[in-house]
Amino acid sequence: MEGNNIPDPIKIVTYKITQEALNNIAKHSKADLIKFSLRKTGKIELFIRDNGRGFNLDEKPSLEDTKQRIGLSSMRERVELSGGSF
Numbered sequence: 001m002e003g004n005n006i007p008d009p010i011k012i013v014t015y016k017i018t019q020e021a022l023n024n025i026a027k028h029s030k031a032d033l034i035k036f037s038l039r040k041t042g043k044i045e046l047f048i049r050d051n052g053r054g055f056n057l058d059e060k061p062s063l064e065d066t067k068q069r070i071g072l073s074s075m076r077e078r079v080e081l082s083g084g085s086f
Helices: 008-029 063-081
Strands: 034-040 044-050
Touching: 008 034, 008 044, 008 063
Parallel strands: none
Antiparallel strands: 034 044
16 A cells, blocks of 8 residues: 555554554454454555454443443544544
8 A cells, every 4th residue: 555645644543543453452352363454445444353252232331341342432433533434
């Protein structure tokens, strides 16, 4: 991916979201495999998937899940404030 024509604020948001996602996986998921894809089509597309334990967004969260969901909320907010979708 050629990064010279991507605005710096979008580069920073992409970096921060990736950092948060990988930290969440390391802390909470117990995954041993992560799939990461970053590409530029007409937009920036970031996909991160792991084979960890996961969680159900519809269930009442435990204290540990609440911390993880704060990370997800933060990522969603960063993306949406940058004009993207999460």
